[in-house]
Each structure stands twice: as C-alpha cells, then as structure tokens.
Amino acid sequence: MTSLLDLVLIDLYECDRESLMDTDRIREGMLEAAKIMGAEVVGDSFHTFEPWGVSGTVTIAESHLAVHTWPEYDFAAVTFETCGQHMDHKKAFNYLIGFFSSRRPRITQQKRGFIESADNTVLPYKQVVG
Amino acid sequence: MTSLLDLVLIDLYECDRESLMDTDRIREGMLEAAKIMGAEVVGDSFHTFEPWGVSGTVTIAESHLAVHTWPEYDFAAVTFETCGQHMDHKKAFNYLIGFFSSRRPRITQQKRGFIESADNTVLPYKQVVG
Numbered sequence: 001m002t003s004l005l006d007l008v009l010i011d012l013y014e015c016d017r018e019s020l021m022d023t024d025r026i027r028e029g030m031l032e033a034a035k036i037m038g039a040e041v042v043g044d045s046f047h048t049f050e051p052w053g054v055s056g057t058v059t060i061a062e063s064h065l066a067v068h069t070w071p072e073y074d075f076a077a078v079t080f081e082t083c084g085q086h087m088d089h090k091k092a093f094n095y096l097i098g099f100f101s102s103r104r105p106r107i108t109q110q111k112r113g114f115i116e117s118a119d120n121t122v123l124p125y126k127q128v129v130g
Numbered sequence: 131m132t133s134l135l136d137l138v139l140i141d142l143y144e145c146d147r148e149s150l151m152d153t154d155r156i157r158e159g160m161l162e163a164a165k166i167m168g169a170e171v172v173g174d175s176f177h178t179f180e181p182w183g184v185s186g187t188v189t190i191a192e193s194h195l196a197v198h199t200w201p202e203y204d205f206a207a208v209t210f211e212t213c214g215q216h217m218d219h220k221k222a223f224n225y226l227i228g229f230f231s232s233r234r235p236r237i238t239q240q241k242r243g244f245i246e247s248a249d250n251t252v253l254p255y256k257q258v259v260g
Contacts (some may be wrong), residue, residue, distance in 0.1 A: 004200060005207055007139070009242055043175035045189045057187035057194050059175045064187050066194045066211065070134060070243075077135055077243045081196065081209065112139055113200075113207045 004113030005063060010078040010093045016101035020069035020076055023048045023056075029099045030058050030067050030078075037092035039065075039082065062087060076100050134243030135193060140208040140223045146231035150199035150206055153178045153186075159229045160188050160197055160208075167222035169195075169212065192217060206230050213243075 019025070027046045034041050039060040046056035052072070058065040066079040078096055080089055089109070097105045149155070157176045164171050169190035176186035182202070188195040196209040208226055210219055219239070227235045 004203070004205065005198070009137070011243055042177045042185070045173035045175045045187065047172045047189055049191070055172070055189055055191075055193060057173075057175065057189050057196070059177055059185055059187050061179070061185075063185060063198050064196045066187070066196070068135070068193050068211075068213070073134070073245050075134065075243060075245065077211075079209075079211065081198075081207075083198070113141055113205060115203050115205065
C-alpha cells in the first residue's frame with residue numbers, strides 16, 4: 001500500500017500573542033513556510049476575526065496548508081497536508097515555531113489516502129493549469 | 131481540558147471518476163457541504179491540475195474545509211477542520227459521499243488544540259471582520 005497524503009498537525013502553544021493577530025504578517029509567514037517546504041503556491045485565502053484571531057489557507061500544487069490562531073489562548077493550529085516525496089515539513093514547521101515564538105510546539109504526523117501500488121512507483125507531480 | 135478543533139478526515143475511495151474532474155462542480159459541492167454543516171463561508175480557492183485532479187480550500191468562520199481529488203485512483207481526500215459545538219459533520223460528509231458517489235468512504239475524527247478550561251465554557255463564536 002502507498003499513501004497519497006501526508007498530514008502534519010502543528011499545535012503551537014505559548015506563542016507570542018502579538019504574532020497571532022497580524023493577518024498580513026501571518027499570510028506572509030504561511031506563504032514563506034510553503035516556499036521553505038518546497039511547495040508550489042497556487043492560491044490563498046486569509047481572514048481576520050472579531051474579537052481577534054486569524055484563519056487562512058494556502059492552496060499548493062501538492063495540497064494545502066492552513067492556520068488558525070487564538071490569541072486569547074496564545075495558540076495557533078497549523079496544518080500541512082501534502083502529496084509527493086519532496087516536501088520538507090520539518091524545515092517549514094521549525095520556521096513557523098520561530099515565527100510565532102511558540103515555547104511549546106506539539107507536532108504529529110500521519111498518512112491518509114491509501115492506495116494499492118504494485119511497485120511503489122513515485123507518483124507523478126501535477127502541473128497547475130487553472 | 132477542552133479541545134479547540136475537530137478534525138474530520140474523509141477518504142472517499144471508489145468514487146465516480148467524472149465527479150472528480152469538474153472543478154466548478156466540486157467547488158459548488160464543497161460550498162454546499164459547508165452550508166449543510168452550518169458553517170459560515172468567508173473565502174475559497176480552487177485549482178485544476180494536469181493531467182487531471184482538483185485541489186480546493188474553503189475558509190470558514192469556524193476554520194476550513196479542503197478537498198483534493200485523484201481521478202486516476204477514483205479517490206478524493208476531504209478534510210473538515212472546525213471549531214465550535216454546532217457543526218453537523220455527519221450531514222456534510224454524507225452529502226459528499228453522495229456527491230462523489232463513493233462506494234467506499236473511510237472517515238476518522240480527532241481533536242486537536244487542547245487548552246485548560248476550568249468550567250467547560252462554550253467558546254465564543256467569532257465574527258468575520260475582514
């Protein structure tokens with residue numbers, strides 16, 4: 001069996017509160033994380049909430065990244081979902097741990113989308129067309 | 131301890147292949163799933179790939195939804211990540227099982243973002259401001 005997707009859950013506790021509130025900066029940070037990971041960004045969507053907090057998604061050729069922040073709990077939840085064998089998750093989440101100044105990061109990794117594969121062939125990279 | 135986020139992984143195997151290729155229809159289906167769930171949509175980003183396949187994210191006031199399709203494997207990976215106590219995940223994923231005509235859906239649910247809570251207070255709903 002081969003899995004199509006890697007799912008990395010990055011729960012960032014005890015962050016710097018200020019870093020969880022600036023939507024433009026968080027968008028830049030997530031786009032930078034995608035770049036550091038080696039992903040190809042194809043779109044993004046970021047929003048600011050009241051009383052505070054930011055939600056955003058970055059669609060990449062290899063799947064997506066997401067972030068949701070709770071300044072009231074000094075907490076950010078980051079998700080990486082990627083396909084392909086060339087994504088450097090560790091480099092990207094280490095960047096984000098620093099970006100949010102998290103003093104207690106908790107990271108879990110899992111796989112999903114299991115398919116039968118006779119020969120462990122490397123799955124083809126997909127090109128964006130629209 | 132209270133958890134801030136529910137994560138629902140919906141792996142849809144043995145889908146109708148045609149249903150995995152039409153980006154506009156898939157976008158409509160994901161927006162409908164968000165509506166059925168009871169979520170407030172604040173943005174979306176959908177893309178078409180070569181040789182085929184669709185990736186998309188829907189940002190909601192309560193977090194995000196994502197979909198990634200592999201027509202070559204008759205497979206779609208759908209993710210619901212939500213906060214709040216009022217999301218009807220089951221109704222939404224049952225809709226998508228029908229939408230993609232999946233004959234072998236595999237669904238797992240987990241929680242993330244654990245915070246200490248003295249009184250299990252219902253967390254406030256966040257209003258979109260930007």
